[in-house]
Amino acid sequence: MSAQTLTQIKSSGRPADVPVKLRCEDCPIRYRAVCADCEDAELPRLEEIKFYRSYEPGQAIVWGGDHMDFVASVVTGVATLTQTLEDGRTQMVGLLLPSDFLGRPGRDKAAYNAVATTKVVLCCFRRKPFNDMLRDMPHLSHRLLEMTLDELDAAREWMLLLGRKTAREKIASFIAIVARREAALEKRHPGGRMQVELPLTREAMADYLGLTLETVSRQVSALKRGGIIELVGKRNVVLPDFDRLVEESGDDSDGGWIS
Amino acid sequence: MSAQTLTQIKSSGRPADVPVKLRCEDCPIRYRAVCADCEDAELPRLEEIKFYRSYEPGQAIVWGGDHMDFVASVVTGVATLTQTLEDGRTQMVGLLLPSDFLGRPGRDKAAYNAVATTKVVLCCFRRKPFNDMLRDMPHLSHRLLEMTLDELDAAREWMLLLGRKTAREKIASFIAIVARREAALEKRHPGGRMQVELPLTREAMADYLGLTLETVSRQVSALKRGGIIELVGKRNVVLPDFDRLVEESGDDSDGGWIS
DNA sequence: CGTAGTCTTGAACCGCGTCAAGCTTGGTGG
DNA sequence: CCACCAAGCTTGACGCGGTTCAAGACTACG
Numbered sequence: 038m039s040a041q042t043l044t045q046i047k048s049s050g051r052p053a054d055v056p057v058k059l060r061c062e063d064c065p066i067r068y069r070a071v072c073a074d075c076e077d078a079e080l081p082r083l084e085e086i087k088f089y090r091s092y093e094p095g096q097a098i099v100w101g102g103d104h105m106d107f108v109a110s111v112v113t114g115v116a117t118l119t120q121t122l123e124d125g126r127t128q129m130v131g132l133l134l135p136s137d138f139l140g141r142p143g144r145d146k147a148a149y150n151a152v153a154t155t156k157v158v159l160c161c162f163r164r165k166p167f168n169d170m171l172r173d174m175p176h177l178s179h180r181l182l183e184m185t186l187d188e189l190d191a192a193r194e195w196m197l198l199l200g201r202k203t204a205r206e207k208i209a210s211f212i213a214i215v216a217r218r219e220a221a222l223e224k225r226h227p228g229g230r231m232q233v234e235l236p237l238t239r240e241a242m243a244d245y246l247g248l249t250l251e252t253v254s255r256q257v258s259a260l261k262r263g264g265i266i267e268l269v270g271k272r273n274v275v276l277p278d279f280d281r282l283v284e285e286s287g288d289d290s291d292g293g294w295i296s
Numbered sequence: 297m298s299a300q301t302l303t304q305i306k307s308s309g310r311p312a313d314v315p316v317k318l319r320c321e322d323c324p325i326r327y328r329a330v331c332a333d334c335e336d337a338e339l340p341r342l343e344e345i346k347f348y349r350s351y352e353p354g355q356a357i358v359w360g361g362d363h364m365d366f367v368a369s370v371v372t373g374v375a376t377l378t379q380t381l382e383d384g385r386t387q388m389v390g391l392l393l394p395s396d397f398l399g400r401p402g403r404d405k406a407a408y409n410a411v412a413t414t415k416v417v418l419c420c421f422r423r424k425p426f427n428d429m430l431r432d433m434p435h436l437s438h439r440l441l442e443m444t445l446d447e448l449d450a451a452r453e454w455m456l457l458l459g460r461k462t463a464r465e466k467i468a469s470f471i472a473i474v475a476r477r478e479a480a481l482e483k484r485h486p487g488g489r490m491q492v493e494l495p496l497t498r499e500a501m502a503d504y505l506g507l508t509l510e511t512v513s514r515q516v517s518a519l520k521r522g523g524i525i526e527l528v529g530k531r532n533v534v535l536p537d538f539d540r541l542v543e544e545s546g547d548d549s550d551g552g553w554i555s
Numbered sequence: 556c557g558t559a560g561t562c563t564t565g566a567a568c569c570g571c572g573t574c575a576a577g578c579t580t581g582g583t584g585g
Numbered sequence: 586c587c588a589c590c591a592a593g594c595t596t597g598a599c600g601c602g603g604t605t606c607a608a609g610a611c612t613a614c615g
Contacts, residue, residue, distance in 0.1 A: 530593075
């Protein structure tokens with residue numbers, strides 16, 4: 038299986054099968070997940086095959102190469118996708134927030150390591166019936182295509198960050214991305230003074246950004262010294278001026294024309 | 297429009313509209329492009345709306361932010377997708393070879409700069425009718441989803457390269473990727489002694505890999521000195537031992553379990 | 556309190572970027 | 586046919602940003 042990262046993965050418990058079955062209509066991600074475009078009449082078919090699982094912080098969801106008999110939507114919590122080289126260097130390649138989709142229809146081996154970084158609840162679909170539904174329900178496959186294209190856009194922006202940004206710009210970009218996504222979850226627009234919670238440890242941020250954890254720590258301190266951010270504990274960041282942060286990130290002023 | 301890269305983009309000519317209409321059945325990418333899963337009976341509808349365009353080496357296909365009224369498959373040639381920061385730093389985010397898809401259905405502004413690096417022929421579809429066909433023809437949308445998922449996988453491998461590999465590993469990885477894709481086009485398997493043509497200048501390779509062109513040049517020389525590669529001119533590379541090259545790339549030995 | 560996990564900070568090192576010079580190749584015109 | 590030039594590429598010297606190695610601080614939890 039090749040050498041592993043030094044990071045401890047708590048492989049302790051099995052994932053908990055959550056007994057209760059949330060009704061789709063009451064689901065917090067009803068209008069943003071892969072099922073978003075489905076009509077109410079189509080929901081029963083989804084209800085029938087879905088089941089919930091929960092994972093504790095640090096717990097592995099799947100390990101790259103392992104068999105994976107389901108695909109899933111993140112209902113609550115944060116998970117990461119990572120890839121590693123044989124000598125243990127690891128790079129995060131996906132950050133899964135609520136409504137994001139996990140797994141690839143048409144592939145039964147996981148391509149990446151997926152790990153919960155907070156408590157995570159997944160809405161799972163067994164692979165086979167889900168594939169059948171994809172074939173029969175255009176709303177579902179259309180939405181999946183849309184989400185995949187969005188992920189591809191995000192991956193390409195991430196590539197620009199990894200290939201061409203300085204450490205300081207990377208940190209500023211990361212905080213800005215998290216701020217935007219948290220704002221979107223709460224249906225606000227980012228801007229002005231706001232507070233965001235970083236869902237990752239310094240090490241995980243480093244794996245996201247292609248840096249070492251020491252460099253992450255130093256640049257966070259530097260942004261603090263510069264008055265761009267304020268720290269509340271280690272994991273909470275206050276942004277006195279969101280636009281100021283965006284300037285530090287090296288991006289275009291407004292984030293551009295991608296709707 | 298913000299600062300630009302120093303690279304000259306020959307915006308000289310308009311794209312040539314190619315008058316002849318290749319029949320889909322005779323198309324070199326018939327079984328690998330977005331139309332691959334369509335049945336023969338479905339082809340007439342595609343034939344009806346498609347048209348061909350060709351571009352000269354160095355010519356821009358679209359500029360990020362510009363209106364784009366078509367999507368397309370690359371029939372022959374090589375094109376690149378790039379993103380740039382305001383100060384001119386540029387990162388390649390896509391390398392389009394024959395059969396690859398260009399453009400995003402459902403977005404009429406280009407998100408990236410697309411430039412032909414060799415002579416390129418595109419098979420174009422006007423946006424609107426193509427969207428309609430996506431809705432009506434499951435074979436088409438299913439194939440597009442599959443291709444998009446493949447691109448996402450490629451982007452994530454690329455992220456690992458950008459974030460965690462050394463300059464030498466990046467160069468070795470790039471040559472291995474090109475070798476594999478050229479082998480696939482000719483329906484061979486990579487391995488043993490083989491020759492590959494690099495479709496990019498040193499500068500474009502640098503933009504691909506998140507390096508400077510000087511570093512690219514130095515590492516190519518270093519691989520030559522080490523006997524990993526031999527040069528035939530500047531753009532052709534002989535690989536005496538493909539597996540040896542893969543070792544230098546830092547990847548798993550066999551390229552892994554992604555089918 | 557003590558310990559483990561997480562984070563910060565410092566000092567030394569080095570890989571890659573920067574700047575600069577020169578080479579190779581192919582095309583153009585005298 | 587050769588002189589000239591531009592584009593692409595190579596190579597060297599040097600400096601800096603980020604890594605590495607190491608020590609210590611903070612916090613949560615027993």
